[in-house]
Amino acid sequence: QVQLVESGGGLAQAGGSLRLSCAVSGSTSSVYNMGWFRQAPGKERDFVGCTVWSDGRTYYADSVKGRFTVSFDNAQNTAYLELNNLKPEDTAVYYCAAARRLWSDYWRAGRYDYWGQGTQVSVSS
16 A cells, blocks of 8 residues: 655765665555654664654654754655764664554554665774
């Protein structure tokens, strides 16, 4: 019903920047909230940030607030995650996700209905 395809991951130096993209296709009208999560090897999948496409509201994890920016381009049906001032601890596989509504506990992965395939971000010191 909804397909998410991610791109833009790669290797960056500490202090550098990357921009991840998530192309949305299928029943795009059913997507209300676009989220981003990340998972390091041996670790649980953690919330990064999300954006409500209808009004542009954004929410962030404390660990990335002020460094990362989430956005959604309705014309291109693409979600973006800007990663700035990268740190080695940001190294992880990053996933975009789509939800059919905005839950009060938007940081829980179980609240999202569709997931991208993930893209690797590696940050060297």
